Structure formats: structure tokens, C-alpha cells
Amino acid sequence: MSAPVRVRFAPSPTGYLHVGGARTALFNWLYARHHGGKFILRIEDTDRARHNEAAVQVIYDGLRWLGLDWDEGPQAGGEFGPYFQSEREAIYQRYFDQLNAAGHLYDDGGAWRFRFQREVVEVDDLICGKVAFDFGNIEIMPDMTIRRPDGSWIFHFVNVVDDIEMQMTHVIRGEDHLSNTPKHIQLYQALGAAPPRFGHIPLILNKDGSKMSKRDQGASITSYIEAGYAPEAVLNYFCLLGWSPKDDSEILPREEIIARFDLANVNRKGAQFDLAKCDWFNSQYIQQMPMSRYLELVQPWLEKAGIYADAAALEPVLALEKMKVTHLREVPDRISFFFTEDYAFDPAAVEKSLRNPGTLERLAQLSEAYASVTPFDAPTIEAKLKELATTLAVKPAEFIHPARVAVSGRSVGPSLYHMLEVLGRDRVLARLQRTRERFAA
RNA sequence: GGCGCUAUCGUCUAGAGGCCUAGGACACUGCCCUCUCAAGGCGGGGACACGGGUUCGAAUCCCGUUAGCGCUACCA
Numbered sequence A: 001m002s003a004p005v006r007v008r009f010a011p012s013p014t015g016y017l018h019v020g021g022a023r024t025a026l027f028n029w030l031y032a033r034h035h036g037g038k039f040i041l042r043i044e045d046t047d048r049a050r051h052n053e054a055a056v057q058v059i060y061d062g063l064r065w066l067g068l069d070w071d072e073g074p075q076a077g078g079e080f081g082p083y084f085q086s087e088r089e090a091i092y093q094r095y096f097d098q099l100n101a102a103g104h105l106y107d108d109g110g111a112w113r114f115r116f117q118r119e120v121v122e123v124d125d126l127i128c129g130k131v132a133f134d135f136g137n138i139e140i141m142p143d144m145t146i147r148r149p150d151g152s153w154i155f156h157f158v159n160v161v162d163d164i165e166m167q168m169t170h171v172i173r174g175e176d177h178l179s180n181t182p183k184h185i186q187l188y189q190a191l192g193a194a195p196p197r198f199g200h201i202p203l204i205l206n207k208d209g210s211k212m213s214k215r216d217q218g219a220s221i222t223s224y225i226e227a228g229y230a231p232e233a234v235l236n237y238f239c240l241l242g243w244s245p246k247d248d249s250e251i252l253p254r255e256e257i258i259a260r261f262d263l264a265n266v267n268r269k270g271a272q273f274d275l276a277k278c279d280w281f282n283s284q285y286i287q288q289m290p291m292s293r294y295l296e297l298v299q300p301w302l303e304k305a306g307i308y309a310d311a312a313a314l315e316p317v318l319a320l321e322k323m324k325v326t327h328l329r330e331v332p333d334r335i336s337f338f339f340t341e342d343y344a345f346d347p348a349a350v351e352k353s354l355r356n357p358g359t360l361e362r363l364a365q366l367s368e369a370y371a372s373v374t375p376f377d378a379p380t381i382e383a384k385l386k387e388l389a390t391t392l393a394v395k396p397a398e399f400i401h402p403a404r405v406a407v408s409g410r411s412v413g414p415s416l417y418h419m420l421e422v423l424g425r426d427r428v429l430a431r432l433q434r435t436r437e438r439f440a441a
Numbered sequence B: 001g002g003c004g005c006u007a008u009c010g011u012c013u014a015g016a017g018g019c020c021u022a023g024g025a026c027a028c029u030g031c032c033c034u035c036u037c038a039a040g041g042c043g044g045g046g047a048c049a050c051g052g053g054u055u056c057g058a059a060u061c062c063c064g065u066u067a068g069c070g071c072u073a074c075c076a
Helices: A019-035 A053-066 A087-103 A155-165 A177-192 A221-227 A229-237 A255-258 A277-286 A289-306 A311-324 A327-338 A346-353 A359-372 A378-392 A395-410 A416-423 A425-438
Strands: A006-009 A038-041 A103-110 A111-114 A120-125 A131-133 A145-146 A170-174 A197-201
Touching: A006 A019, A006 A155, A019 A038, A019 A053, A019 A197, A019 A221, A019 A229, A019 A289, A053 A221, A053 A229, A053 A311, A087 A103, A087 A145, A120 A155, A120 A177, A120 A197, A120 A395, A131 A346, A145 A155, A145 A416, A155 A177, A170 A177, A170 A255, A170 A378, A229 A255, A229 A277, A229 A425, A255 A311, A255 A395, A289 A311, A289 A327, A311 A416, A346 A395, A359 A378, A378 A395, A395 A416, A395 A425, A416 A425
Parallel strands: A006 A038, A170 A197
Antiparallel strands: A103 A111, A111 A145, A120 A131
16 A cells, blocks of 8 residues: 655745646645545745745635645644745755765855766656656756755755655646656655655646746636636636546536546646636536525625625526626626616617617506516516517517616616516616606607 | 657547547537527537558557757756
8 A cells, every 4th residue: 555645736936826836736636635645735935035925825815716725834734844945944954964974965166066876867757657867968967056155945956855854755747847857856866765756747838839928818826816717617627728537528526526637647738728718617617506606706796896785686686697607707797787776878779779769658658568567577577568569569679679778778688578577666667767758858 | 959748620638550531628600599698509610740661450659850848047
């Protein structure tokens, strides 16, 4: 029986969480959850200049938003801490001394270099397979600096030391580290430690195949939060970048992804990022999620827009447009006219539907018919409108379009009859009345 | 330059020698449904980078070329 799985996500606090990083965290998390192991968060802030609370907070926020909970790390504790590299100085010094005592290091103008064994090192990667690297030529594989003249540490060294100290069993990281791996393996060997298993996952590229940079759309996890994505949708989309369940399913619940995830079916090819497909996942998730979850996700957006209403008032309104929403941030604008009598009239809609001769008369006729219709529900309202149209020998559209603009101020919106039902008779009649007065001149 | 990884529709992918006249999804597009906008339904166009092998047979195996990406830091 092999040791329980221990994997980690080890970001540098740069002030934002990149999709590539988030996807690396996700695959590590999935691997841990699938195997019942531990997922550890370690902050690689050796460069103290870049360390600051806000930058670290962005990482916490991004991971939590995606639902990637860590078993050990900052704010979670654990027996292998501290989990900030900036607080592990004594440990690094100890390993440095060990390496130095064994003759693996030499001083090179104040910087300390690790002397490689001049041999072939094979990496047996869980995703890429066996890859051999030849350290035979010192000219093309120079020894590696692990400590700067000012005493600060180089990534390769502290990364390996921490992985040893924290007893990582697997290192799942971006493919950009594949070429670094043989160097790390040499470090493990010099330190007398057994290397973990490695798995290098393909990189996430831009829409045009170039490397995704900070500025690119969709590059930062914060941008998903701010654009109104549902985390479950984004998580699902990210999983499918480089991993496939191997059948045609795409919308996969988190639990099923955990159950089916395996490094063996992670691709080796870099995946280009397609925000349009991410949008599709989002709209699918919104469409299918229960109203309670939808309400929860939409609430912050409503508050931001100054729309306050209790769930009982909100739910029927939200239900009208739920299947049309792509980004949660659209919601307030779609439903704002339900919560104020001072809704704005779209000039183009007014021009198109309220200015025609006889239109206001139609609204009056509709008001009269609706004053007594019972019950005031969609089917009955619809039947009544059609009956009225038939009686007056005009097309239903002669009522429908003006009525839509009259009660909502716009030409685009929910199904008219359902919208009227949710608005309720009193508000409908009042809105029709006011619209007639307003546009009477 | 050296070393490494990769190479199926525009994109994400299925495909582990015959099931492939290459399947699904997004995007695009035609039609249907329809009170608007969506959603949904039914269609359409669209790919095995190229060249050599191996084999009765290759998208699938091998070699080469080309292209993309990564590493080659006293960045992480």
C-alpha cells in the first residue's frame, strides 16, 4: 500500500491568480480528492518584496471561490508549517548546510551553486512518460545557482526543500517545469530524499495560441468573479481544458469529476482558452441550477444595483429570465423595471410601438378587459387578449407589443403574459394608465 | 543556437491498426417553434500539418521535415 497522497499548489503572490495557476490548483485538488489525500497550499514568497497581504488574499479568494479547499496551509494549519516560504528561513539554512557539508555546493562570486552529477537523468512523468535529460555537457547544462550573494534563495532549491519537508508524494504542475524537473531530481538525490512522482500538465494558451498574459481577457480569476460567472460552471470548463472524461459528456457535476479524474487521461497538448465556451457553460449552469442557488448567486448583484426585495417577491421575477442569462451581472438590468414604477422608456421602443395611431386606444381597451379578468394568470390573460383582438378584428400583436413597452419600457423582455401575471393586476392597470397619459400628447 | 514537449474541424476534444465515407461540444449558419429576446428541436459547412516508411490495412506505430510552445536567470 502506497503512502496517502499529498499534493500542493504553490503560487507566488503576484497580486492575481492566473487561470493557468487556478487550473494547476484544480488538478492537484481533484487528484487529492479522488485519492482521498491531502491538498496543501504553500505560498512561495521568497522574494519578500512581492509579498503582501492583499496579494495573498487574492489567491485565497480565487481558490475559495472555485471551491478548492486546502487541508493544510495558511488559515488552515497543519503539522508541516509554516506555509509561507518567507517564514522558513531556518529550514532552508539547515538543508543548505547539509548540501554544503556533503560537498555539493561551491561559492561562485558570492552566489552558491549546486554541482550537478554529469549523467543522464530520466524523469518518469505521470503524464509525459519517460523523458531523459543529459547533463553530460557542463557548457549546456551549467550548475544551478541556489542562493544569491545577498543570502536569498532561488526557487528550485526552496521548492524542493519544501516538497521534501512537507512530504509531498506527487508534484502536479505546469509543463513549463518539465525541463526543470531533472534538476530538481538531482537535488532530491543529493539530499538523500526520494523524489515524488511528477505530472506535468499542459499549459493554457490564448485564443491565438500565444502564452496567456496578465492582461488577456479571462486571464485573472478575479475577472470571472467580477463578470458574474457561477464558480461551478467555471470549474467545469477549466476541467475540460486538458482533461477529458473520454465520453461525450461535458456538463459534469463536481462529484462526478472527482470520481472520474485521473492523471492518465490528462492531455499533453496545450489548450487554447475560449471564453465563448466558458460563457456557454455558465448559461447552461444558470439554466439548470435550482432557484435557491440562483438566488444566492444573484443577490450580490442585485444589492450592488440597489434592488432590495425578499425572496418571495424576487423568485417569480427571477424565474422569468433565468433561462436567458449568460452572466449574472446582467440580471439587475433585466429585471429592474419590476421593482420601480419609475422605469425608463427606451426611445426606440416607444417610437416603434407606442407612436402608431390607435395604439393608446388599444391600451385603453386592454386595460378595460384586464380590469375584470379572473384569474389574473398567464393563460387567462393570454386568452383574454386574443379574444379582444378577435372581437376587434386586429392582430394580437397590435396589443402585445404596445403592452410590453407600456409595462416595462422596453421592447425586449420576458414573455408578456407571464410578465403581466408576475406584475399583478394592480400594477399592470396603473402602468397602462400612466403610459397612456404620458404619451397622450 | 542547444535541450525538451506537442501536432485531429476556427476552438475544446473522442479516436490507443481495420468499428472512421473521422464522433461530440462551443462558435458560425439554414429551417422549425414563437408576443420580443432567449432557450429548445432538426439540418449544414468545417479537421487527421507535410514527406517517407512498417503493415494485407494507419488519424492511430517508426523516422524525417515543418510549425507552435517550454526550459536554457543570481524569475517563479
